[in-house]
Every structure is written in C-alpha cells, then in structure tokens.
Amino acid sequence: MLKLQDLHVYYGGIHALKGVSIDVPEGSIVTLIGANGAGKSTMLKTITGLVRPRKGTITLNDEEITGQPAHRIVSKGVAMVPEGRRIFRNLTVYENLMMGAYPRTDRNGIKEDLERVFSLFPRLKERRNQKGGTLSGGEQQMLAIGRGLMSSPSLLALDEPSLGLAPVLVQEVFQILKQIHEQGKTILLIEQNAKAALQLADRAYVMETGRITMQGTGRELLENELVRKAYLGE
Amino acid sequence: MKERNFRLNLALIVLIALSVWWAKDRLNPYILRVLNTAAIYIVAAVSYNLVNGVTGQFSLGPNAFMALGGFTVALLMLPLPQKEMVYFLQPLIWPFNSFSLPQWLFGLSLILAGLVATAGAFIVGVPCLRLRGDYLAIATFGFGEIVIVLANNAISITNGALGIKGIPEYSTLPWTVGCAVITVLFIRNLVNSSYGRAMKAIREDEVAAEAMGINLFRHKMLAFAVSAFFAGVSGGLLATLITTVSPSLFMFTMTFNLLIIIVLGGLGSITGSTVTAIIFAVLQELLREVEAPRTIGPIHIPGITGMRMIVFSIMLILLMLFYRRGLFGKGEASWDGLFALPGRVREFFERLRRKEVKSWTRTGIESHDQ
Numbered sequence: 259m260l261k262l263q264d265l266h267v268y269y270g271g272i273h274a275l276k277g278v279s280i281d282v283p284e285g286s287i288v289t290l291i292g293a294n295g296a297g298k299s300t301m302l303k304t305i306t307g308l309v310r311p312r313k314g315t316i317t318l319n320d321e322e323i324t325g326q327p328a329h330r331i332v333s334k335g336v337a338m339v340p341e342g343r344r345i346f347r348n349l350t351v352y353e354n355l356m357m358g359a360y361p362r363t364d365r366n367g368i369k370e371d372l373e374r375v376f377s378l379f380p381r382l383k384e385r386r387n388q389k390g391g392t393l394s395g396g397e398q399q400m401l402a403i404g405r406g407l408m409s410s411p412s413l414l415a416l417d418e419p420s421l422g423l424a425p426v427l428v429q430e431v432f433q434i435l436k437q438i439h440e441q442g443k444t445i446l447l448i449e450q451n452a453k454a455a456l457q458l459a460d461r462a463y464v465m466e467t468g469r470i471t472m473q474g475t476g477r478e479l480l481e482n483e484l485v486r487k488a489y490l491g492e
Numbered sequence: 493m494k495e496r497n498f499r500l501n502l503a504l505i506v507l508i509a510l511s512v513w514w515a516k517d518r519l520n521p522y523i524l525r526v527l528n529t530a531a532i533y534i535v536a537a538v539s540y541n542l543v544n545g546v547t548g549q550f551s552l553g554p555n556a557f558m559a560l561g562g563f564t565v566a567l568l569m570l571p572l573p574q575k576e577m578v579y580f581l582q583p584l585i586w587p588f589n590s591f592s593l594p595q596w597l598f599g600l601s602l603i604l605a606g607l608v609a610t611a612g613a614f615i616v617g618v619p620c621l622r623l624r625g626d627y628l629a630i631a632t633f634g635f636g637e638i639v640i641v642l643a644n645n646a647i648s649i650t651n652g653a654l655g656i657k658g659i660p661e662y663s664t665l666p667w668t669v670g671c672a673v674i675t676v677l678f679i680r681n682l683v684n685s686s687y688g689r690a691m692k693a694i695r696e697d698e699v700a701a702e703a704m705g706i707n708l709f710r711h712k713m714l715a716f717a718v719s720a721f722f723a724g725v726s727g728g729l730l731a732t733l734i735t736t737v738s739p740s741l742f743m744f745t746m747t748f749n750l751l752i753i754i755v756l757g758g759l760g761s762i763t764g765s766t767v768t769a770i771i772f773a774v775l776q777e778l779l780r781e782v783e784a785p786r787t788i789g790p791i792h793i794p795g796i797t798g799m800r801m802i803v804f805s806i807m808l809i810l811l812m813l814f815y816r817r818g819l820f821g822k823g824e825a826s827w828d829g830l831f832a833l834p835g836r837v838r839e840f841f842e843r844l845r846r847k848e849v850k851s852w853t854r855t856g857i858e859s860h861d862q
C-alpha cells in the first residue's frame with residue numbers, strides 16, 4: 259500500500275536519506291531498525307509530509323503523495339505517532355483524542371473510534387477529563403497511539419513507541435500493536451528495541467547512515483549474524 | 493449543568509445591559525471615561541490573547557491593527573467642516589474629503605475599521621505565519637513601526653504627526669461595553685469550537701499538531717485575522733472616545749500595555765484578560781497619584797511622568813517570579829468553579845490547619861467549563 263522509491267532528503271547541507279526504497283504491503287507490520295541518527299525518523303517524517311524530499315517518490319495506494327503537506331496525507335489515511343509521544347500536555351485526554359480526529363467530519367464514525375480506543379486503553383477512559391501532562395509515561399504513550407488511531411488511518415506509523423518506557427510497559431505496547439494489527443491496520447514501526455520489533459514484524463529493514471543495508475522477513479533478520487551482533491547484542 | 497450555565501450567562505449579560513443603561517447618564521464623566529477605557533481594553537486584550545495566549549504565536553502587532561482601525565473610523569466619521577479645518581497642511585485625499593458618515597452608521601464604521609485591520613493582518617500574516625518561532629514577533633513589531641511611520645508621513649490621509657482632532661464622541665458606554673461583550677462571546681465560542689481546540693494544539697506542540705493533520709497556516713491565520721478585526725474595532729472605539737487620533741497614540745507602548753494585561757491575566761484565559769483589563773484601566777487612573785509631585789519633609793520630589801509604567805513593570809516582574817501562570821492560568825473562571833469556591837476555601841483552611849499546605853499557589857481558582 260505504501261511504496262518509497264529512491265528517496266533523498268537533505269537537512270540543510272546534510273544528506274540524511276541517501277536513496278531509500280521500502281515497501282509496506284497492505285495488512286502487514288513492517289519495521290525499520292537502526293542506530294541513532296541512521297535516518298529512521300527522517301524517513302517517517304518524510305512519509306507523513308513533515309519533511310520534503312529532494313528526490314524520489316512516495317506512493318500510497320498507487321497515488322503519488324510526494325511533497326504533499328501533512329494535513330493532506332493524514333486525510334488520505336496515514337497517521338503518525340511521533341517520537342517522544344508529543345501529546346498536548348494542557349489539553350485533556352478527551353481533547354487530545356479529538357485532535358487526532360481533527361480532519362474527520364463523520365460524527366458517528368468518530369464516536370465509534372473513540373469507543374474502540376477506550377476499549378483498547380481502558381485507562382484512558384478513566385482519565386478522559388485529566389490533562390495529558392498529568393499522565394504517566396506509559397499512559398502518555400497509550401494516549402499518543404490512541405490519538406493516532408482516531409484519524410481512522412489505514413496505515414499507522416509509529417516512531418519509537420517503546421522509548422523511555424519500563425520493560426513491562428514495552429511488552430504492553432507491543433501487545434497492543436499486535437491487537438491493532440489484528441483489527442486490520444497496516445503498521446509501520448520504527449524501533450530501537452530491535453528484538454521485540456523483529457519478532458512482531460512481517461517484514462523488516464535495517465537502516466544505516468541514510469541507507470537501507472538489509473531487508474527480509476522479521477525472522478530472517480532475527481537469525482542474521484550481522485543483525486544479531488549489531489542490534490541484538492549477542 | 494449546561495442549561496444552568498447558559499441561563500446564568502444570559503442573566504449576566506442582562507445584568508450588564510441593565511447597569512450600562514442605568515449608568516450611561518447618571519455617572520460622572522470621569523468614571524464613565526474609566527469604564528469606557530476598561531471596555532476598550534477588554535476588546536483589545538481578549539482579541540490579542542487569541543493569538544498570543546490561545547494559539548501561542550508571539551505577536552507584537554496589536555498597536556498596528558488598532559492604528560488601522562482608529563484612523564479608519566476617524567476618516568469615516570469626522571464631519572466635513574472639521575475635515576477642512578484639520579487638514580491645513582495638505583488637503584485630504586478623495587474620497588474621504590467628499591463624505592462623512594452620519595452617526596447612525598457608527599457601527600458600520602467600526603466594522604470597516606475591523607476589516608481594514610484584518611487586511612493588514614493578511615499582509616503581515618501570509619508571509620510570516622508560515623515561519624515558526626520568533627520570526628512572527630519581529631515581523632509584527634516591524635509592521636507596527638511601518639504603520640506608525642506611514643501614519644506620520646501620509647499627511648494627506650492621516651494629517652501626519654498632528655493627527656486628527658475633533659472626532660465626534662460616539663463611544664458611549666453602550667457601544668464600548670456592547671463591543672466588549674460581543675468580543676468576549678465571539679472569542680469564547682471560537683476557542684471552544686474545534687478550531688479553538690486546533691489553535692490550542694498548535695500552542696502546545698506545533699509538530700504534533702501538524703502530524704495530526706491540522707493545517708498550521710490556516711489556523712494561525714484565522715486566529716490572527718479574528719484578533720486583528722477586534723483590535724481594529726477597539727482602535728475605532730478609542731478614536732471616538734478620546735476624539736483625536738495621532739500616530740503617537742498607537743505606539744508600541746499600546747502593545748506593551750496589552751501584553752501586561754494578558755500576561756497578568758494568564759495567557760490563554762479569556763476571563764483572565766477581561767478581569768485584568770478592567771483592573772489595568774482602573775489602576776492606571778489610581779496610580780496617577782505616584783506621578784504627582786510631592787514634598788516629604790525637606791525633600792521635594794518633582795512629578796515623574798511614566799512612574800505608572802514602572803509600577804506595572806514591577807508587578808509583571810513579581811508575577812513572573814512568584815506566580816508565573818498569571819491570575820487565571822490557562823483556565824477560565826466558570827460558574828461551576830464559582831459555586832465550588834466556598835467548598836474549596838473551606839478545604840484550604842482545613843488543610844492549612846493541618847499544616848498540609850506547602851504552596852498556596854496550587855489552589856488557585858481554576859476549573860474547566862467544558
């Protein structure tokens with residue numbers, strides 16, 4: 259459903275992405291692993307329209323979306339859960355979720371999705387009138403994911419959802435991603451927690467200094483010698 | 493609950509209307525003047541707060557929009573004979589030299605003042621609101637200076653530094669308070685709408701807001717344009733209150749006053765801006781005392797003009813040090829909050845007795861009416 263072809267992105271003079279091509283088939287979980295500064299977040303920002311590529315194309319469901327502004331891309335069905343959660347601290351949980359549904363106009367659909375998010379994250383329902391900033395780190399991550407789901411995306415792109423969370427919560431986040439996937443969403447997951455990500459993924463890419471250096475199924479990469487050494491610490 | 497709050501709001505508006513109707517002919521002109529000024533400050537501050545407080549964009553331009561509005565109303569409402577008298581340096585240009593609106597079209601002139609200011613907002617906003625961060629502050633500040641320089645030099649329109657005098661005094665209490673009520677209601681409804689929520693999201697985190705599919709430019713421009721409209725109206729009201737406009741009236745000091753009001757009231761709080769606008773207008777009069785010359789024993793202190801601003805600045809510094817979020821923080825005073833107040837006060841003293849309270853600032857009047 260999503261295809262990146264030979265994507266080049268520059269930050270000022272820095273060549274951040276040097277010809278990245280990836281493929282995210284419908285209904286799959288695709289993960290991208292790599293060290294800090296490899297360009298993973300840049301790639302995600304380029305897909306969601308926050309950064310413009312200099313060269314290359316992005317196609318979503320056979321329609322080219324390269325260089326379109328973020329608000330267009332969101333309404334075409336791509337939602338992003340940004341790195342570091344970035345929830346709206348002074349808005350309530352409910353308002354945060356409604357911000358996710360901002361481009362939508364179908365009231366009933368929004369209501370249904372709100373119920374769906376609340377059943378996925380019962381804690382958020384308990385705290386719906388609390389300010390986002392008063393939630394714990396784990397709850398904030400749940401809120402960020404819930405907010406992403408509120409735009410009713412066909413593709414959910416997550417940037418390091420396990421960052422800064424206790425190991426128990428990391429488990430929970432991955433469990434929830436699995437559930438979301440089972441409900442029919444395509445997921446593009448960027449992670450430093452390579453092991454957990456690869457176990458979950460149908461397809462995986464390894465990124466190093468702006469290039470894709472390896473690809474395969476999640477299992478293939480889990481068993482790959484180089485990956486084990488570099489990313490799994492074995 | 494909502495039903496009750498709506499009725500209470502309605503009752504409050506009726507109460508305001510009745511007191512205005514009672515006060516407009518009975519109070520002495522000095523007090524009326526202070527009340528009018530307070531109402532005009534409300535219009536200007538609440539609209540300024542929409543950009544700086546709610547949307548989180550640091551604009552320094554309300555003086556420019558007020559100037560545009562003030563001169564617009566002056567040009568439209570100044571009677572023809574007065575126009576001939578005022579413009580003795582250079583004659584007034586067409587079409588303003590050929591007509592003057594009658595009093596019953598004062599409302600129309602205020603709307604036009606708002607529209608002219610909105611046009612100014614588009615001129616400065618379209619290029620600048622695409623940028624992030626402090627650029628807007630610099631650009632709007634520059635725009636303010638440009639408007640003042642233009643006003644000083646476009647003598648055949650503004651009469652230059654001499655300004656326009658003899659504007660009919662149309663800003664009566666019903667007009668100023670009416671405009672204040674309309675401004676507060678309009679902006680309150682805007683803030684509580686989905687547009688308002690998007691504006692607050694932009695304030696909280698621009699990148700996240702963009703990633704949520706919010707069109708940043710459109711929402712910033714909307715806040716900016718609405719804000720400029722009401723700033724223009726307040727400029728027009730001010731012109732017809734003090735019956736003269738000149739470029740010096742709309743210098744940067746005006747923006748600074750409004751900035752003090754919205755920060756003291758709590759950035760993003762409409763009720764905060766409203767309350768502090770009134771306090772500011774009243775204090776400005778009361779503090780004339782500190783500018784008066786006085787003799788204490790053998791020491792004679794001559795009157796120092798500008799002392800008032802020092803007092804306000806000190807207040808601002810103290811506030812930043814000890815109570816940074818302002819009078820109301822980002823919250824609003826609401827009926828629910830008001831009714832809950834006695835209980836909270838009791839609870840506060842209860843805890844005080846048990847010595848559980850470490851910082852009294854935590855129990856401010858803050859609640860949410862949503």
